[in-house]
Amino acid sequence: MTTRRDFLKCTCLVPLAPLVPSLFTQAAHAAQAKPDSRSLVVIQLDGGNDGINTVVPYEDDGYARARSKLRLNPNRLHKLDDSVGLHPSLTGAKSLFDEGQLAIVQGVGYPNPSRSHFRSMRIWHTARFDEEQHDSQGWLGRALDIEKRPGGVPAGENSIYVGDQQTPVALWSRRSNAIALTRADDLVLEGIRMLMPSVPGSDEDTLERFVSRQVLSAYAVAEQFRKQEARQRDKSANYPDTALAERLRLISRLLQSGSHARVYYTIQSGYDTHSAQLYAHSRLLEEFGDALKAFLADLSHAGLSDRVVVFAFSEFGRRVKENDSQGTDHGTAGPVFVAGEGIASGLIGEPPSLTDLEDGDLKIQTDFRRIYATLLDQWLTVPSKDILDSAFRNLNLFKA
Amino acid sequence: MELFTLGIGHYTETDVKESARALTGWTVDDDQFQFSAARHDEGDKMILGQEGAFTGDQLVELLLNQPATAKRLGWRICQTFFGENVVGEAELSQLAEGLTSHRLDTNWALKTVLHSELFFSEKNFRSRVMGPVEWIVGSLRALEQCDPPASTLGLADWSERMGQDLFYPPNVGGWNGGRSWLASRTIIARANYAHALAEGKLWHPAQPPSFEALAEKHNPSGRFEAHITWFAKLLLGQASPSFVNEILTAAKDAPPEERLSTAIACLLAHPQSHLG
Numbered sequence: 001m002t003t004r005r006d007f008l009k010c011t012c013l014v015p016l017a018p019l020v021p022s023l024f025t026q027a028a029h030a031a032q033a034k035p036d037s038r039s040l041v042v043i044q045l046d047g048g049n050d051g052i053n054t055v056v057p058y059e060d061d062g063y064a065r066a067r068s069k070l071r072l073n074p075n076r077l078h079k080l081d082d083s084v085g086l087h088p089s090l091t092g093a094k095s096l097f098d099e100g101q102l103a104i105v106q107g108v109g110y111p112n113p114s115r116s117h118f119r120s121m122r123i124w125h126t127a128r129f130d131e132e133q134h135d136s137q138g139w140l141g142r143a144l145d146i147e148k149r150p151g152g153v154p155a156g157e158n159s160i161y162v163g164d165q166q167t168p169v170a171l172w173s174r175r176s177n178a179i180a181l182t183r184a185d186d187l188v189l190e191g192i193r194m195l196m197p198s199v200p201g202s203d204e205d206t207l208e209r210f211v212s213r214q215v216l217s218a219y220a221v222a223e224q225f226r227k228q229e230a231r232q233r234d235k236s237a238n239y240p241d242t243a244l245a246e247r248l249r250l251i252s253r254l255l256q257s258g259s260h261a262r263v264y265y266t267i268q269s270g271y272d273t274h275s276a277q278l279y280a281h282s283r284l285l286e287e288f289g290d291a292l293k294a295f296l297a298d299l300s301h302a303g304l305s306d307r308v309v310v311f312a313f314s315e316f317g318r319r320v321k322e323n324d325s326q327g328t329d330h331g332t333a334g335p336v337f338v339a340g341e342g343i344a345s346g347l348i349g350e351p352p353s354l355t356d357l358e359d360g361d362l363k364i365q366t367d368f369r370r371i372y373a374t375l376l377d378q379w380l381t382v383p384s385k386d387i388l389d390s391a392f393r394n395l396n397l398f399k400a
Numbered sequence: 401m402e403l404f405t406l407g408i409g410h411y412t413e414t415d416v417k418e419s420a421r422a423l424t425g426w427t428v429d430d431d432q433f434q435f436s437a438a439r440h441d442e443g444d445k446m447i448l449g450q451e452g453a454f455t456g457d458q459l460v461e462l463l464l465n466q467p468a469t470a471k472r473l474g475w476r477i478c479q480t481f482f483g484e485n486v487v488g489e490a491e492l493s494q495l496a497e498g499l500t501s502h503r504l505d506t507n508w509a510l511k512t513v514l515h516s517e518l519f520f521s522e523k524n525f526r527s528r529v530m531g532p533v534e535w536i537v538g539s540l541r542a543l544e545q546c547d548p549p550a551s552t553l554g555l556a557d558w559s560e561r562m563g564q565d566l567f568y569p570p571n572v573g574g575w576n577g578g579r580s581w582l583a584s585r586t587i588i589a590r591a592n593y594a595h596a597l598a599e600g601k602l603w604h605p606a607q608p609p610s611f612e613a614l615a616e617k618h619n620p621s622g623r624f625e626a627h628i629t630w631f632a633k634l635l636l637g638q639a640s641p642s643f644v645n646e647i648l649t650a651a652k653d654a655p656p657e658e659r660l661s662t663a664i665a666c667l668l669a670h671p672q673s674h675l676g
Contacts, residue, residue: 115413116402118573131408166563166580179584186561186585190595207484207527210579211671218587 038379041251041295041310042140042265043244044168045288047272048117049314050281051334052362054090055104055351059083062354066321070277070328080104084351089282092289093337100345101296103397107333107352107365113316115330117272120315125170127369127388134169140263141173142387143376147262159263160254162247168265179221179261184250187225224259238294244268245291252298255308262380271314275325288312292339305341309379312337313368319361320354333362336371342379344399370395401463403573407475410468411448418445422454464504471496473504479577481513483527483676491518526637529581530676532562535590538676539597539668542634545609550602558596561589582674594668598661611660624648628663635664636672 057063058074059082077085078094084106086094096102110129114120122134137145144158159171161180171178181187239245244266251264270284292310299305317334333352352362373384373392385391401411401419425440426433435456445454447462454462463469474495478487495509502508513519530538536555540546556566563586569575600608615627622630628647632639651663667673 116408118402119408161583164560164563164565166576167583181585187588188592189588190592207529207579207675208671211529211582211674214582214584215587215671218584219591221584222588 037260037262037307038381039255039261039308040140040263040375040380041248041308042170042263043288043292043310043312044265044267045271045284045312045314046121046267046269047314048120048316048318048330049271049284049334050273050277050328050331051107051314051317052320052328052354053277053281054087054285055080055084055106055335055347056087057084057351057354060351060354062320062357066354068322069326070322080347084347087282087285089286090289091286092291092293094289095293096296096339097345101339101341101343102345103338103343104347105336105338105366105371105395105397106347106349107362108313108336108349108368108371109316109333109362109364110367110369111364113332113361113364115316115332117315117330122169124313124315124368125168127372136172137174138168138170138172139372139387140170140265141178143380143382144262145173146382146386147380158261159265160251160259160261161265162250163265163267165267168267171263171265179217181250184225184253187222189219189222189226239298240287240290240294242287242291244287245294248291248295249298252295252302252304255299255304256302273318273327274323274329275327277322277327292337296339296341300341309338309340309343309375311371311375312339313371317362320357321360331361332358333364336368338371338375338397342398344396348395348397366395367392371397374398405463405472406466406468407472410466415447418447419454419459421445422447422459423456426456467496467500470499470504473506474499474509477506477509477513481519483524484578486518486521486524486527526672526675528676529577529579529674531575531577531581532559532564532586533566534676535562535674536593539635539673540602543597543609543611543664544614545597548603551604554602554604558589558593558602562586562593563589590674591669594665597668598658598665608658608661611664615660624659627660631664632667635667636670 052063052067053070053072056072056074056077058072058077058079064071072087074085076088078088078090078097079085080094080097086097093102097104110123112129114123119131119134122131123129125138126133126136127139128134140159158173159178161167161171161178162182163180164182167178167180239249247266251266254261254264268284268288270280273281292312295310296305296308299308313336314334316330316332318328318331320331322328349365352365354362356363369388369390370392373388374394374397376382376384376387377394378398401416402408421441421443422445425436425438427436427439428434440455442453444451447454447459448466450462452458471492474492478492478495495512498512499505499509518524536559540550559566563581563583564575596602597609600606603609611631615622615630618630619626625644625648628651629639629644632644632647647663647666650666651659654662
C-alpha cells in the first residue's frame with residue numbers, strides 16, 4: 001500500500017530542460033502513432049436537437065398537423081430526396097451532402113428512451129443502460145483502452161476534449177489520458193521550476209496515484225504542444241466567426257501539429273428549445289453546418305481528409321407536436337450526422353413517421369449502437385463487440 | 401425530482417406528468433411568483449403512489465416527506481464535506497434518518513457532520529480533490545496573503561481557468577467536482593496560478609508577496625531549509641528530508657530574494673497540494 005511518504009517522492013527539473021520526465025518521453029516515442037492514423041471528431045449537439053425541423057419530412061401529413069408556428073416552408077428546405085429536406089440554415093451540410101461527404105442516419109435512438117438530459121446523454125456516452133455504469137468508462141474510453149499500443153504504455157494524449165466544461169464521460173477510461181482545453185493558451189505553462197512527481201509504482205486506483213498521473217500527463221501535454229507549436233506556422237484558414245468553428249479550428253491545428261490523439265470531442269450547447277425555437281434553432285444549425293464545412297475544407301487543404309471522420313449526435317430528438325410556447329419538449333429519435341471524405345453520402349434508414357407514433361413520440365428506427373459499431377469496427381478498427389458488450393450490425397457508412 | 405429532491409430511480413415518468421398537473425397555475429409575473437387559480441388543474445392526481453387533488457404546495461410537501469429526499473440531501477452534504485470512501489452506507493442512512501426526524505434541518509445536519517469523529521478522522525484528511533475556489537482561497541489564507549487582498553475579479557478569472565466559472569455551472573446539475581476538477585487544462589491553470597502568486601501578479605498593481613515575514617514568525621531566525629520544511633508541512637501536510645532537498649534544488653538557481661517564493665510556487669504546483 002503506497003504511503004504518503006512515497007507519494008511525495010519526486011525529481012526536480014530545471015526549467016530549461018524539457019518538462020517531460022524520461023519515462024514519458026520514451027513512452028511517447030515508442031507509442032508514436034503512425035502519421036496516417038485515423039481520428040474521430042465528435043460534435044455533441046447538447047440539449048436535444050429537434051430532428052424533425054433538422055431533417056424535415058416535408059411530405060409527411062403529420063408534419064403540417066403537428067407543427068403550425070414551427071412549420072418550415074418546404075420550398076425553402078434543401079431537399080435531399082422526395083421525402084426529406086434539410087433546414088434552410090444547413091447550407092454547409094447540404095454542400096457536404098452534394099459533395100459526397102455526408103451521411104445522415106435517420107430516427108436514431110434506443111429502446112425505452114429516457115427524456116432526462118443526464119440519463120439519456122449518459123446512455124449515449126457509455127452505450128450502457130445500467131446506471132451503476134454511468135460514472136465509469138465511456139464507449140470511446142473503452143475503445144482507447146483496448147487499442148494495442150507498442151510497449152503497452154499509454155502515450156501522451158489519446159483523446160482531446162475542446163471546450164470549457166468537464167471532460168465528457170464518453171472519453172473516460174482506465175488507462176488512456178483525455179486532455180481538456182478551451183484555447184491553445186490553456187496548454188502553455190508559464191516557465192516555472194517544476195517538481196515532477198513520480199507516480200507511485202502500484203496499480204491501485206488511489207486518489208494520490210490518480211492525481212500524480214493527471215499532473216504528470218498535463219505537464220507532458222504542455223511540453224508536446226509547445227514543441228508542436230514551435231514547428232508549425234499558423235496559416236489562417238477560412239472559418240466563420242462562431243464559437244463552434246473556433247473549437248473545430250483548434251482541433252484542426254492539433255491534427256496538423258501531429259497530435260497522436262485518436263478522438264477529439266467538442267460540444268455545441270443550446271438545443272434544449274422548449275420555447276421560441278425558430279430563431280434559436282436556426283442559428284444553431286447554421287453554426288453547426290458552416291463550422292462543419294469549414295473544418296472539412298481546412299482538413300482537405302492540409303491533406304488530412306482521409307484521416308478524419310466527424311460524428312454529430314444529440315441525446316434525443318423532440319416531441320412531434322409543438323408546445324404552446326413556440327417550442328418543443330423532450331422527445332425520442334433524432335438524426336445523426338457522419339461526415340468525411342471516406343463517408344458514403346446519403347440518407348440511411350427511413351425517416352420516422354410523424355403519424356405512426358408511440359405515445360406522441362417518434363418511433364426509433366436505428367439503435368445508436370449500430371453507428372458506434374460501424375465507427376469502431378470500420379474506422380477505429382477496434383472490435384465493437386468487446387466495447388458494446390454485444391454485436392450490432394454495421395451500417396453502410398463508408399465508401400467501398 | 402431528479403436533481404433536487406428524490407434522485408433518479410425514485411420516481412417514474414408518470415409521476416413527472418402527474419406532478420406537472422399539480423404545478424399548473426404556478427407562474428412568474430413581473431419577477432414575482434403568482435398563482436393563477438384559473439389555470440390550475442384541480443383534478444385527482446396519482447403521485448408516488450398517493451392519490452389526491454394535489455396543489456403545488458402539497459406536491460412540495462409530499463416530496464419533502466419522501467425518505468429518498470432525506471437520503472439524497474444527506475448524500476449531497478457528505479459529498480461536500482467528506483472525501484473518497486470515507487462515508488459508508490451505515491453512516492449515510494444514519495444521517496438521512498436524522499434529517500428526517502429533524503424535518504430536513506440542514507443546520508442540524510451540518511453541525512452533526514462537522515462535530516463528528518469521522519470528519520476529523522485520518523481517512524478524511526487529503527481524501528478529496530479541492531475545487532478551484534477553495535484551493536485558491538485556501539492557498540492565500542494559509543500563506544496569510546489576504547491583506548491587502550488579491551484582486552477578486554482576477555481570482556474569479558483563475559477559478560474559471562481551473563474549471564469553475566463562478567455562477568455559471570455547465571448545467572442545471574452544477575459542477576461534478578471531485579476528480580473531475582483535474583484535467584490537463586485545469587491542472588496547467590493551477591500551476592500557472594502558483595507562478596502568478598509567487599510573482600505577485602494576483603494583486604493590482606503587482607507586488608511580489610513577502611513570505612519571509614511569515615517564515616520568520618514561525619521559525620524565528622531559522623535557516624532557509626527550516627522555512628521550506630515548515631511551508632511544505634503547511635501546504636502539503638508533510639515534508640521528508642529528501643523532499644525538502646528537491647525543493648531546495650529547484651529554488652537554488654533563483655535570485656536570492658525570489659528563492660522562497662519560487663519554493664512555495666513549487667509546493668503549490670505539486671499534486672499533493674490539490675488534496676484536502
